[in-house]
Structure formats: C-alpha cells, structure tokens
Amino acid sequence: xxxxxxxLEIADITESAPEVSTLTxxxxxxxxxxxxxxxxxxxxxxxxxxxxxxxxxxxxMPTSYQISVLRIHEGSGGSxxxxxxxxxxxxxxxxxxxxxxxQLKARKQLLIAGGIGVTPIFSHLRAAxxxxxxxxxxxxxxxxxxxxxxxxxxxAPGRVRCLDSRAEFAAAFAEAVIRQPIGTHxxxxxxxxxxxxxxxxxxxxxxxxxxxxxxxxxxDALDPGDxxxxxxxxxxxxxxxxxxxxxxxxxxKKGFDIPNLCRQGVCGExxxxxxxxxxLHRDHFLTEEEKxxxxxxxxxxxxxxxxxxxxxx
Amino acid sequence: MPTLEQTSVxxxxxxxxxxxxxxxxxRAALVTFxxxxxxxxxxxxxxDHAGIPYDLIDLSExxxxxxxxxxxxxxDSASVGFRLMLHGPLAxxxxxxxxxxxxxxLDEEIxxxxxxxxxxxxxxxxxxxxxxxxxxxxxxVTCLHCGTDLLVYYHVSRRQGSFLGFKHDAEAYELTGAxxxx
Amino acid sequence: MTTTAPPLERDLVETFxxxxxxxxxxxxxxxxxxxxxxxxxxxxWGASMLHVDSEYHHELDERAAILQRDPxxxxxxxxxxxxxxxxxxxxxxxxxxxxxxxxxxxxxxxGTFTWINRKQGIEQRFTYADETTLPEPETGPLGxxxxxxxxxxxxxxxxxxxxFVDAGIITFAADWSFGFDVGMSFLEIHGPVPRVHDMGVIAxxxxxxxxxxxxxxxxxxxxxxxxxxxxxxxxxxxxxxGPDRGWIQTTDDQTFGASVHLRVEVQHLxxxxxxxxxxxxxxxxxxxxxQLARIEPWRARTHAVLQELPEDMADYKGFIxxxxxxxxxxxxxxxxx
Numbered sequence: 001x002x003x004x005x006x007x008l009e010i011a012d013i014t015e016s017a018p019e020v021s022t023l024t025x026x027x028x029x030x031x032x033x034x035x036x037x038x039x040x041x042x043x044x045x046x047x048x049x050x051x052x053x054x055x056x057x058x059x060x061m062p063t064s065y066q067i068s069v070l071r072i073h074e075g076s077g078g079s080x081x082x083x084x085x086x087x088x089x090x091x092x093x094x095x096x097x098x099x100x101x102x103q104l105k106a107r108k109q110l111l112i113a114g115g116i117g118v119t120p121i122f123s124h125l126r127a128a129x130x131x132x133x134x135x136x137x138x139x140x141x142x143x144x145x146x147x148x149x150x151x152x153x154x155x156a157p158g159r160v161r162c163l164d165s166r167a168e169f170a171a172a173f174a175e176a177v178i179r180q181p182i183g184t185h186x187x188x189x190x191x192x193x194x195x196x197x198x199x200x201x202x203x204x205x206x207x208x209x210x211x212x213x214x215x216x217x218x219x220d221a222l223d224p225g226d227x228x229x230x231x232x233x234x235x236x237x238x239x240x241x242x243x244x245x246x247x248x249x250x251x252x253k254k255g256f257d258i259p260n261l262c263r264q265g266v267c268g269e270x271x272x273x274x275x276x277x278x279x280l281h282r283d284h285f286l287t288e289e290e291k292x293x294x295x296x297x298x299x300x301x302x303x304x305x306x307x308x309x310x311x312x313x
Numbered sequence: 314m315p316t317l318e319q320t321s322v323x324x325x326x327x328x329x330x331x332x333x334x335x336x337x338x339x340r341a342a343l344v345t346f347x348x349x350x351x352x353x354x355x356x357x358x359x360x361d362h363a364g365i366p367y368d369l370i371d372l373s374e375x376x377x378x379x380x381x382x383x384x385x386x387x388x389d390s391a392s393v394g395f396r397l398m399l400h401g402p403l404a405x406x407x408x409x410x411x412x413x414x415x416x417x418x419l420d421e422e423i424x425x426x427x428x429x430x431x432x433x434x435x436x437x438x439x440x441x442x443x444x445x446x447x448x449x450x451x452x453x454v455t456c457l458h459c460g461t462d463l464l465v466y467y468h469v470s471r472r473q474g475s476f477l478g479f480k481h482d483a484e485a486y487e488l489t490g491a492x493x494x495x
Numbered sequence: 496m497t498t499t500a501p502p503l504e505r506d507l508v509e510t511f512x513x514x515x516x517x518x519x520x521x522x523x524x525x526x527x528x529x530x531x532x533x534x535x536x537x538x539x540w541g542a543s544m545l546h547v548d549s550e551y552h553h554e555l556d557e558r559a560a561i562l563q564r565d566p567x568x569x570x571x572x573x574x575x576x577x578x579x580x581x582x583x584x585x586x587x588x589x590x591x592x593x594x595x596x597x598x599x600x601x602x603x604x605x606g607t608f609t610w611i612n613r614k615q616g617i618e619q620r621f622t623y624a625d626e627t628t629l630p631e632p633e634t635g636p637l638g639x640x641x642x643x644x645x646x647x648x649x650x651x652x653x654x655x656x657x658x659f660v661d662a663g664i665i666t667f668a669a670d671w672s673f674g675f676d677v678g679m680s681f682l683e684i685h686g687p688v689p690r691v692h693d694m695g696v697i698a699x700x701x702x703x704x705x706x707x708x709x710x711x712x713x714x715x716x717x718x719x720x721x722x723x724x725x726x727x728x729x730x731x732x733x734x735x736x737g738p739d740r741g742w743i744q745t746t747d748d749q750t751f752g753a754s755v756h757l758r759v760e761v762q763h764l765x766x767x768x769x770x771x772x773x774x775x776x777x778x779x780x781x782x783x784x785x786q787l788a789r790i791e792p793w794r795a796r797t798h799a800v801l802q803e804l805p806e807d808m809a810d811y812k813g814f815i816x817x818x819x820x821x822x823x824x825x826x827x828x829x830x831x832x
Contacts, residue, residue, distance in 0.1 A: 183416070
C-alpha cells in the first residue's frame with residue numbers, strides 16, 4: 001500500500017510568526033508535483049522520524065508545496081530538525097494524504113483555527129475562495145503569534161477575524177455558531193482542548209455531527225496513558241508498556257520491526273491484530289465499527305483500556 | 314429480493330413508521346401533509362416537552378411542485394441547528410425529502426413519519442413520467458403517461474423521490490411460438 | 496436466419512481483459528492496484544488506467560448519439576462542479592502519460608492549460624474552473640473529456656460517512672439507470688445485487704473506497720453476458736434489448752455463438768486529488784463466444800464458470816434464460832480428443 005516517496009528540495013524558508021517557519025519545497029528538476037485535496041498533509045522524514053504537516057499552498061498541479069512548521073520544544077525533535085534546515089537541502093516526503101477534506105456540498109464554510117492549527121484552515125480558505133464558496137474564519141492565537149493572518153485576510157476580505165484572547169474568541173464563536181445558514185459546514189483544527197470546546201459549543205447549538213469536521217492531528221501529544229501488560233501470543237513474551245511509552249516504541253525496543261509511518265494514528269501502517277483485551281483506541285484510522293470490535297489496534301497511539309492486552313505477534 | 318434494509322427503500326416507505334425527534338435540535342419545522350391526523354398530538358407535544366421551538370406548516374393540499382418549492386424556501390431561510398420533520402402520506406413525504414436533500418440538508422436533519430404508504434410515486438424509466446399509484450413492490454401497474462405496464466422495483470431514488478418502474482415483460486419475444494417471457 | 500459476426504479487429508482479442516482467475520465465480524471485493532500488466536493466452540491488458548483501442552471513434556460516436564437522444568445519461572449535480580474539473584484534468588494527464596503521441600496536456604506560464612487530442616484533431620486552451628474556456632460550456636469539463644475517452648465515468652462525493660454517486664457520464668450501463676440512480680449512496684445503488692450484502696462485500700468496498708488516496712488508484716473487473724455488440728443495455732432502453740433474451744433461445748448454434756458476448760467491465764477506482772471525490776471509470780469490452788472459444792483456456796474456463804454459477808447470480812446478471820444453452824454451446828466447442 002505504501003506509495004513511492006518524493007524527493008523535494010527546500011527552495012525557500014521564511015518566518016511566518018515567532019517559532020513558525022514556512023518552507024517552500026520544489027521538485028529538484030522543477031517538475032509539477034501531485035495535486036492534493038485542501039486539508040491534506042505531507043509526511044516528511046525528519047532525521048529518522050516521520051512528521052505530518054498540512055499543506056497550505058495552491059493544490060492544483062502545483063510547482064511547489066508550502067508547509068508551516070511550529071518549533072515544538074518538548075516534541076520528538078522533528079520540528080526542531082526542520083527548523084535547522086537551509087534552502088538547497090533535500091527532504092524525503094510521502095505523497096500528500098487527505099484526511100480533512102472540504103465538503104463539496106457545503107454552501108458556506110465556517111473555519112475555526114487555534115494556534116498552528118491554522119495551516120489546514122488556510123488550505124480550506126484558499127479552496128473556498130477559488131470556488132466562490134462563502135466563508136467565515138475565526139482564528140485564535142497567542143498575542144503576537146498569529147501566522148498567516150495577512151494572507152488569510154487577503155483571500156477573504158472582511159471574512160477573517162484573528163483573535164488573540166480566549167474571551168474574545170469564545171464570545172465571537174458563541175455568536176457565530178447560532179447564525180450560520182443551513183448548509184454551512186464547520187471545520188476546526190487546533191489543540192485538543194480548544195477543539196473540544198468548539199465541538200461542544202456547536203453540538204449544544206444543535207449542530208448535527210455531520211456538519212462538524214475536525215483535524216485532531218499533529219498539534220500536541222496525547223496524554224501519556226497508564227502502564228499496561230502485553231502478552232505476545234506468537235513469540236510467547238510478556239512485558240509492561242510504561243506510561244509515556246507507546247506500544248510501538250516498546251515493541252521496537254524488544255527488537256520487533258513493525259511497519260510504521262506517521263506514528264500518530266493516521267496512516268494505518270502499524271496495525272496489529274488483537275487476540276483479547278479491551279483497547280483504548282486513540283487513532284484516527286480505524287472505523288468506529290472496527291474500534292468496537294477490538295480486533296485490531298494502531299500500536300503507535302492506542303493502549304489497553306484495562307490491565308492487559310494479548311497481541312497475535 | 315434482499316432484505317430491504319440493504320436497499321434504497323426506506324423502512325418508512327413500506328410500512329407507516331415514525332422516527333424519533335432529535336432532542337438537541339435548536340429549532341424545527343413540522344411539515345404535515347395530513348392535517349386531519351393532527352401531528353401536534355405526537356411530535357408537537359414532544360417538541361413542546363423538549364423545549365424546541367417549531368413552526369407547524371400544513372401542506373396537505375399542495376402539489377408536488379408546490380411542496381418542493383415550499384420546502385426549499387423553508388430550508389433556505391433556516392440556520393444550522395434546524396431539523397425538518399415530515400409527517401404524512403408517502404408520496405408528499407418523498408417529494409419533500411428530495412427537496413430537502415437538494416437544498417443541502419443532511420439525512421440526520423430530516424425526520425420522517427409516514428401515515429400512509431399504500432399510494433406510491435412511481436418513476437417510469439422509459440418515459441421519465443411519474444405516476445402516483447396504489448401499488449406495492451413487485452406489482453405491475455400501468456404508467457399514466459406512456460401506458461407501459463411497469464414492474465414496481467425495490468429501488469427508491471432520494472433525488473426523484475419515487476420508486477423505479479420498468480417494462481415488466483420486456484424480455485417476451487414472439488416468433489412462431491418459440492418466444493417466452495423470462 | 497444465421498448471423499455471422501463481422502470480423503473483429505485483432506487488438507480487441509489481444510487486449511481483452513478475460514475476467515476469470517478460477518473455475519468458479521462469486522462476488523468479492525476483488526480490487527488490485529491499477530497499472531499492472533496482465534498477460535493472457537491471447538495477448539495482454541491493464542498497462543494503463545485508460546485504454547484507447549480500435550473502437551475509439553465508433554464508441555465515441557455511439558456515446559454522442561446516446562446523449563443526443565437521452566441527455567439524462569450525463570449529469571453533474573451542482574456541488575460536483577469541482578469534481579468534474581478534477582476528473583477532466585486527471586484523465587487528460589493520464590491520457591498524456593499513456594499515449595503521449597496522441598494526447599498532450601501542457602500547463603502554460605500564465606496558468607492556463609493546452610490540451611491536444613490528435614486522434615480527434617482537438618487543440619483547446621482552457622483555464623481551470625472556467626467553463627467558458629471549453630468548447631461547450633453547458634456540458635462542462637465532464638462532457639468535454641467524456642467525448643474523448645471510451646470509459647464511462649461516475650463521480651462519487653464522500654460525505655456523512657458514505658459515498659454518493661452525484662455526477663457522471665454513463666452511456667454504456669449494464670442493466671441499470673444512471674438517470675434514476677444519480678444522487679443515491681453507494682450502498683443504495685447496489686441494493687438490488689444479490690448476496691453481496693450478507694457477505695459484507697459492498698460495505699467493505701465502500702470502506703475501501705473511502706480510504707483511497709490519490710497516489711494509489713485501484714481496479715477491479717465485473718462481467719455478464721450481452722446479446723449483440725450492444726453497449727447501451729441500460730434500463731431506459733430495456734424494452735429495446737430485453738426481447739433479445741427471448742430471441743436468442745430460438746437461434747441456431749452459429750448465430751448463438753456469434754451473438755452472445757462475454758461482456759467485461761474494467762473498473763478503475765481513483766481518488767481525485769483536488770476535489771477529494773472518488774472517480775469510477777467503467778470500460779466495457781465485449782467478445783463474442785465464437786471468438787472466445789478459439790482460445791481454448793478461455794473457452795474451458797468460461798464453460799466451467801457459467802456451469803457452476805448459482806441461479807440467483809445468473810438471474811441478476813440477466814442470462815438465466817439462456818445460461819444452459821451457453822454452457823452447452825461452449826461444451827460443443829471443446830477440442831475433440
């Protein structure tokens with residue numbers, strides 16, 4: 001299933017906000033790059049790790065890709081590594097993947113961004129502007145840390161509000177959520193607690209789940225989780241996965257070579273067959289029915305709901 | 314014939330049935346095509362009880378074109394949080410659902426209660442005319458537009474708001490007694 | 496009266512996508528990555544997503560005539576406009592890659608595109624998402640590209656956890672009505688197919704399609720039997736082709752072998768990159784039994800499959816009334832030992 005990789009050359013690096021670098025990537029021979037769906041991400045190999053970044057540039061037969069990378073100090077190091085790159089250097093990427101696509105039937109788009117979650121929202125806004133779809137943007141960010149505000153406002157004059165206080169954002173969203181014409185779809189990307197508030201508020205205002213779309217991805221780490229026991233039925237092993245260590249990491253330490261790509265529960269590569277035990281599914285790959293059946297799990301993010309899991313490995 | 318749950322035929326199109334209202338709705342419109350059945354008794358009371366404001370709209374005398382237009386206008390002036398509740402015989406309910414979907418409502422925003430399913434809207438695939446006829450799945454009825462005898466198929470178009478009908482004996486072939494109907 | 500089939504162009508046999516990998520056939524989620532070349536006893540098929548063969552002009556003339564008679568075979572619900580543009584550009588790129596001598600798509604410095612189709616003598620400069628830059632703005636990008644590829648095209652919108660067939664140009668439907676079905680969900684459209692629901696085939700196929708990524712298209716085959724080289728066996732004209740199923744039982748053996756065709760659909764499943772819609776390409780191939788029987792492995796395999804096929808499947812596929820005759824006919828063509 002794995003698609004071939006793309007070699008990309010860094011054509012330009014600019015600072016879009018403090019700690020946010022925008023990288024322009026091109027094919028080394030200037031060839032046209034694959035088109036992508038607004039809201040897609042590019043998985044980049046960052047010094048041995050794979051990190052996903054939302055594409056913010058023009059999606060149709062583009063000659064360059066742009067991503068904006070927030071430097072995360074406590075992260076796994078991928079964003080720090082990217083911040084140290086220089087123009088002319090090359091990166092390896094997987095072709096764009098879409099998991100946060102615009103709804104073609106939307107009559108209007110209400111786009112809600114928190115912090116660096118502005119990147120897929122930027123992409124959605126670009127598409128809405130290109131196809132003439134009415135749009136309204138609320139972007140919450142820390143004072144002085146709003147990335148791409150000017151570009152957003154140029155794409156949709158008078159339809160973008162960049163808000164740098166929580167109270168201001170909460171008031172603006174509470175007002176906006178109750179007056180959207182039917183046919184509007186809401187898209188939200190930001191830190192998990194931010195999105196929980198947005199989704200909760202919209203649901204409280206009678207929004208059906210089908211009109212609410214979130215990108216829970218790559219913003220901040222999942223909570224470390226409780227330790228649990230793992231029994232490997234094929235190789236006859238038993239060990240504990242401590243809090244803060246993923247099952248994938250634990251298996252790698254034991255010498256297992258598990259296929260994996262995003263390590264964030266999105267790509268589906270690291271699926272493992274579960275024999276017994278209740279899984280705390282934290283991925284965005286398996287369907288709800290698959291999660292309920294507890295027959296498989298994404299070992300990069302998911303853990304045991306109770307003390308023990310039996311894996312057919 | 315597979316069980317109908319796995320087809321395009323909604324359960325409420327073959328037997329009268331009502332869906333529960335959505336208690337998180339911010340507002341609703343209760344459109345009835347059977348004023349004599351007093352929808353207030355059922356959904357109306359429940360809506361009142363749940364504290365969901367609603368408009369009661371009686372379209373029992375309206376034609377299919379009028380239904381489509383009225384439902385379209387109703388939806389175009391609504392805000393997200395709105396639910397459309399359709400109450401009455403199958404034919405106008407299917408017509409209203411088609412208009413609602415065309416005006417970008419989601420399935421989960423449309424709540425249906427049928428009070429009568431013995432008359433069905435039937436689309437003739439050969440002449441594209443629609444006949445409202447007293448019939449059930451697998452019956453053969455005559456198209457009111459082109460006169461073809463149509464088999465009522467277990468296939469319902471959400472967009473047309475009707476059952477599919479096609480020539481029931483199209484495979485008959487008469488030639489010196491050798492033909493047969495499949 | 497005895498009918499003999501007109502001679503077939505050789506390429507139609509050599510590139511025929513014979514669909515049976517084994518002696519029994521059941522519905523399955525039989526998808527495989529696109530672009531894999533499949534050798535057959537007569538030649539090979541499958542190198543590219545789009546296939547141009549010696550029927551190119553004939554089939555496209557037929558499509559144009561069908562659309563003239565019945566415009567409902569081509570529909571793009573309003574929200575599918577971006578998907579139609581996306582489909583056109585994707586197909587143009589695909590044609591340019593597979594047949595660079597006949598087709599070329601170039602992007603000019605000002606962002607406009609130039610499309611050249613040398614088979615039809617077309618040179619068209621257009622701007623993406625601007626219908627007025629196409630020769631016939633009212634039929635739009637799908638109408639434009641649909642008149643240049645032999646494949647039928649369906650475009651599926653992904654929403655509410657499902658897929659909906661909301662646009663397409665389907666002139667060669669095998670026993671279904673695109674005009675009636677447009678707007679239905681993937682599951683609804685497949686409602687009438689026997690067996691597949693209990694087996695979860697359609698639900699699995701939908702889950703698979705919803706996860707398709709643009710970089711990895713897939714394909715599958717489907718098949719039935721058709722009488723005569725009739726591409727349009729849609730429900731709309733059932734009254735025209737239905738009687739053939741009665742007539743065929745009255746024919747002599749030579750006419751039977753010349754008239755009954757193994758009809759194979761090669762379907763490509765593609766995630767369109769810009770709109771996120773799913774594109775279904777349906778290419779129809781037909782080979783008369785008479786031709787098929789000349790390739791012994793094909794004759795023997797088809798005989799085995801038809802003989803074993805359960806009644807309900809033969810009924811749904813529409814040849815229950817002449818299945819036994821087809822089996823006997825194929826049997827009669829076995830090489831004498």
